[in-house]
Amino acid sequence: MSNFLTDQQIASLVEAIQSAEEHSTGEIRVHIDSNTEAHNAETAFEVFKKLCMNKTADRNAVLFHVNFEQKYLTIIGDTGIHEKVHQSYWDHLHDYITSEFSKGNYYKALKSAILETGLELKKHFPVEGENHNELPNEITFS
Template structure:
């Protein structure tokens, strides 16, 4: 059970994803893990694949994988977006989110990161023609 975000905040994050993906072919997902497994990095990559994030046309999907209880966050950007923004972008976003999480601003930390990621996706992957939503915007859980 998620005790860190209200239902209203989760719905607002889904809206932030829609806004972030607008005018970009990029895809953003948030996954909240509440298990107590220890190999989170491996699990995050498994979730990335199970959500078919590696199958987007331009390989520009981004996953925010969070385990609030275990204080774990990773951001996985597929090869298309990663080539454009480099590791320093992800490191900065990660630091900004964790700083907000440290203040228990879970919603604001994720929302700002989603919107900043969307800005980069729009810069490097603008929509040409119809903007097809390749992946669900819903938050997933495990």
């Protein structure tokens, strides 16, 4: 699992994802990478595709790709959500998370970012009718 998050915190992050997605058609995933040595955004894009995050109906999936050992974070918002919030939103979120990570607040940073992302998804992609969960909410690891 992870040396930076307890099993209980990981379970709580899954609940945060469920809560964040509740009022939106958007999808949020967290992937914790312990294998990649380089700071490589290409790896995050590979994970994004492997998790089928580029296949949601509204193209509004968001991936938080974290490598705690390498002190590396990539946030990928698919084209639908990126067009709505623009790069400045992701930059702000990235700065907040990495600032909290530097203080050792791994759980707090991820949970806050998930919930904030959920608010943006709700604003731009509100649920109309039935809300199908297109992707699993579990946190993935490599």
